[in-house]
Amino acid sequence: MAYEMHNLIINNSEKLFGEINIPGDKSITHRAIMLASLAQGKTQIQNYLISEDCMNTIKIMKLLGVNISESEENLFVEGRGINSLSEPNEPLYAGNSGTLMRLLSGIMAMQSFESTIVGDDSLNKRPMKRIIEPLKSMGAIINSNNSKAPLQIKSNKLKKPINFFSKIPSAQVKSCLIFAALFAEGESIIEEIAHTRDHTEKLLKHFNYPIEIIDKKVIIQGKKNFNAKQISIPSDISSAAFFIVAALIKKDSEIIIKNVGLNSFRTGILDVLIEMGGDIKILNKSLNGTEPIGDIHAKYSKLKPIKLSGDIIIRLIDELPILFIACTSCSGVCEFFDIEELRYKESDRIKSMEEGLKKLGIQTKSTQNSFKITGGKLNGGIVDSYSDHRIAMSFVIAGLVSEKPITIINTLNINTSFPLFYSTLRESGVQIYQS
Ligand code: S3P
Numbered sequence: 001m002a003y004e005m006h007n008l009i010i011n012n013s014e015k016l017f018g019e020i021n022i023p024g025d026k027s028i029t030h031r032a033i034m035l036a037s038l039a040q041g042k043t044q045i046q047n048y049l050i051s052e053d054c055m056n057t058i059k060i061m062k063l064l065g066v067n068i069s070e071s072e073e074n075l076f077v078e079g080r081g082i083n084s085l086s087e088p089n090e091p092l093y094a095g096n097s098g099t100l101m102r103l104l105s106g107i108m109a110m111q112s113f114e115s116t117i118v119g120d121d122s123l124n125k126r127p128m129k130r131i132i133e134p135l136k137s138m139g140a141i142i143n144s145n146n147s148k149a150p151l152q153i154k155s156n157k158l159k160k161p162i163n164f165f166s167k168i169p170s171a172q173v174k175s176c177l178i179f180a181a182l183f184a185e186g187e188s189i190i191e192e193i194a195h196t197r198d199h200t201e202k203l204l205k206h207f208n209y210p211i212e213i214i215d216k217k218v219i220i221q222g223k224k225n226f227n228a229k230q231i232s233i234p235s236d237i238s239s240a241a242f243f244i245v246a247a248l249i250k251k252d253s254e255i256i257i258k259n260v261g262l263n264s265f266r267t268g269i270l271d272v273l274i275e276m277g278g279d280i281k282i283l284n285k286s287l288n289g290t291e292p293i294g295d296i297h298a299k300y301s302k303l304k305p306i307k308l309s310g311d312i313i314i315r316l317i318d319e320l321p322i323l324f325i326a327c328t329s330c331s332g333v334c335e336f337f338d339i340e341e342l343r344y345k346e347s348d349r350i351k352s353m354e355e356g357l358k359k360l361g362i363q364t365k366s367t368q369n370s371f372k373i374t375g376g377k378l379n380g381g382i383v384d385s386y387s388d389h390r391i392a393m394s395f396v397i398a399g400l401v402s403e404k405p406i407t408i409i410n411t412l413n414i415n416t417s418f419p420l421f422y423s424t425l426r427e428s429g430v431q432i433y434q435s
Contacts, residue, residue: 008422010399012400012403014431016243016400020427023049023050031199032203033048036228040079046231049236051419053097053417065085066078092118098172105132107180114152117153124148130173138184139158140156141153164189165192166190171197174192174200178220190217194216195216195265196314198213207227209226235257235258237263239418240260244298246430248278248280249401261288276330281296306334313338324373333373356384360402362376379403382406385411393418
């Protein structure tokens with residue numbers, strides 16, 4: 001059950017133990033709903049993420065004329081093909097989700113009708129130029145508020161394919177353009193500067209869509225219809241990361257997290273924690289459709305400091321806040337470079353983490369694109385999550401090992417990605433309270 005209070009209090013609590021189930025992957029859930037809406041026939045989506053971000057995706061696809069029914073385990077999406085979407089009679093609300101706004105823009109920018117996409121206060125401040133410019137080269141007409149949402153999208157009469165090199169390593173930009181390319185007249189080529197998560201490409205292959213991947217290049221044909229096919233979604237490694245770090249830093253803990261997605265562009269957090277000395281093992285590896293999965297076994301460990309830069313950052317971009325918490329338990333200095341993208345997430349995550357860690361007595365230093373943390377004892381205190389789900393959950397985990405209780409304020413946004421976070425923690429033996 002999602003919780004409804006604004007603040008969470010956590011007090012140096014018992015060890016974590018037992019087998020844990022984490023909800024479905026957020027990135028894959030968004031994409032599965034959108035692609036199933038464009039397929040021909042009824043797609044069953046198993047283990048989809050029930051969270052505010054993904055519920056907004058469902059609502060939007062319904063507003064675009066798609067028939068979707070949901071139960072606790074399954075979503076049933078009745079797609080009517082690539083040309084089946086209809087004009088919405090109200091603005092499309094993407095809430096807090098950058099993934100939803102950017103991927104959806106790729107679809108809406110290639111329709112023969114108008115639409116407007118709006119977000120919440122945080123999303124309306126995030127950069128959209130990165131998608132607006134390339135979409136314009138495909139014939140899209142988009143009015144924005146200084147390259148930020150709301151995005152007012154006009155009918156596209158040209159529907160041109162694109163040949164684009166993306167200098168920003170962003171799966172959202174790549175996926176936005178792949179979605180747009182589905183509606184273009186002919187072949188599109190989208191190349192990225194570094195590999196980013198490839199869930200969109202994998203799902204399109206799953207649907208037997210004509211798409212080819214050559215190293216960092218995606219080559220995709222437009223206007224091809226494809227048939228519905230069942231999708232089963234792995235558990236979200238980004239949500240699992242909070243529990244993995246919790247088990248590593250909390251004395252005597254030992255947990256197993258079941259059926260976690262192990263896409264190689266998402267597993268940077270495991271590689272880095274293992275390099276830091278974390279006792280992590282992957283059991284029961286298998287393939288779930290086109291995505292690899294496995295059970296993650298994590299046990300309390302003494303962690304060593306780390307220095308990270310370059311491509312590894314992309315493979316753990318969403319896990320950096322919780323990795324910063326792991327760094328506080330090292331004796332020594334951890335350093336992170338090439339992390340400017342963190343400033344453009346649900347909050348400026350370098351600023352939110354630095355402010356919170358300083359309040360808890362940890363020494364830090366930051367520049368526009370780097371962050372340095374000196375390990376040490378965490379005191380208690382009050383920390384603002386700036387309504388950013390991953391900042392809130394990271395400081396909750398810090399509270400497992402702090403000397404005094406930590407109160408995290410503005411935590412309701414945890415519901416955007418992991419409504420069961422609170423109850424899952426309690427089931428694993430953690431004393432956490434709402435206020
Ligand atoms: C996501 C890609 C990442 C990530 C976000 C989800 C996705 O963003 O931070 O939480 O589902 O494609 P960028 O691609 O903008 O780095």
